[in-house]
Amino acid sequence: MNSKRDWAAGLIVWLVLLTLAPSGMSAEKLRLLILSGSHPFQTNEFFQLFKDNPEVEFTAAAHPNAHPYLRPEAVKAFDVIVLYDYWQKITEEAKGDFVNALKSGKGLVILHHAVADYQAWPEYEKILGGRYYMAQKTVVNGVEKPRSKAKHGEDIKVQVADPEHPVTRGVKDFTIRDESYFGYDIQPDSHVILTTDHTNNSPHLAWTRTYEASRVVYLQLGHDRFAYEHPSYRQLVAQAIRWVARKE
Secondary structure, X not given: OOOHHHHHHHHHHHHHHHHOOOOOOOOOOEEEEEXXXXXXXXXXXXXXXXXXXXXXXXXXXXXXXXXXXXXXXXHOOOOEEEXXXXXXXXXXXXXXXXXXXXXXXXXXXXXHHHHHOOOOOHHHHHHHOXXXXXXXXXXXXXXXXXXXXXXXXEEEEEEEOOOOOOOOOOXXXXXXXXXXXXXXXXXXXXXXXXXXXXXXXXXEEEEEEEEOOEEEEXXXXXXXXXXHOOHHHHHHHHHXXXXXXXXX
């Protein structure tokens, strides 16, 4: 190791592997890596969403100490990566680790504000299948894009656009109190599964896609406990995890 930072990162990886030794996680359950950081949230209520799911067990990692969990020797202990972070800084090494994890087939579920991760890394837009604009003005292919908007405490009517998809199967149209997002883009090869006609929200609430060997789901919903505790939201998150892990 060439620095204290490298030594600390190596220690984190070692601790991950120690924690996930055979005496730790059960091979029968889907193993999640949940990344958070740089955005406040109702921690206990959010993680209860996963504690109440009997199909999963999880390891939570927060920035700035989260990226070592994506290293090859650490990420192999997980089936699915869940992003609930709001993070921008990423080294070239971490970019490579992230992409390689997806090339290996790790499932990826991106929730709510993680749509705005890594604004300066173009590859993240390809992974996500969309883009949230945090700058006041962004020019894309000669078109000026204004900053995307968010508004908390909205009652959003959700329509199931593809009721046959494994992520939405059994979910009926519902209303949820959540944070609206307006003015983000979605790539044409993303498959929309949830929509809304809310005036303060872009029409696409959730979509699926593939990136390399990975299945990816983005779900815009999920600001606070009004979402975490909503039965339809819980079902969507559980089924998204199952689908990206190829266990549908």
